[in-house]
Amino acid sequence: MVLGGALLGTAPASAAEEAPEIVEGVDMGTQGPLADTGAADGMATRAAAETTAAPSCIGTTVAYGSTVCFAPYGDVVWVLDTKKDGMSAAGGVYTDYGRGSRVCVNKAGVDHWVKCDYDYWEKGNIQLRALRYDSGTGKFYVPDAWSDWIPVDGKY
Structure with missing residues (x-):
């Protein structure tokens, strides 16, 4: 299913429907924020990404081809591409206080993991969305997955 450039679709909570700001993440290689399994291969990295989050990364959300998580100290969103399918992994971020x-x-x-550094209101909450993106068409694709609301300060 194609969602278009505005990240349209049904969200489990009230998420913004306007066209999102699209940011290309900084390549951090194969080492990301999630727990180390002790193995060096990509399958182990993906398995860890899909099951275990380190304390530095909360709200881990997984969908076909994409793993997204949030590190509250520094307001960093991490995105891992888990499928060689010609599309990019994408991590949508929504707030509960009106920010686009x-x-x-x-x-x-x-x-490979990438990270995007943002600056969110420390008393606010964010919601993550894992999905895929085709830069050639500018469209997002599902299946997707949404996190619960995550406190920006990391304190539940």
């Missing part, structure tokens, strides 16, 4: 939506796009390729 943003998308962190991973153009670094499969098994």
Whole structure:
């Protein structure tokens, strides 16, 4: 299913419907914010990404081809591309206080993490959305997944 450039679709909570700000993430290689499994291959990295979040990364959300999480100290959104399918992994970020939506796009390729540094209101909450992005058409694709609301300060 194609969602178009505005990240349209049904959200489990009230998320902004306007066109998001699209940011290309900084390539951080194969080492990301999630727990280390002790193995060096990409499958182990993906398995860790899909099951275990380190304390520095909360709100981990996984959909086909994309893993997204949030590190509250520094307001960093991390995105991992988990499928070699010609599309980029994308992590949408929505707030509960009216700030426009943003998308962190991973153009670094499969098994690579990227990070996007943002600055959110510390008393606010964000919601993450994991999905895929086709830069050639400017469209987002599902399946997607939404996180619960995550406190920006990391304190539940």
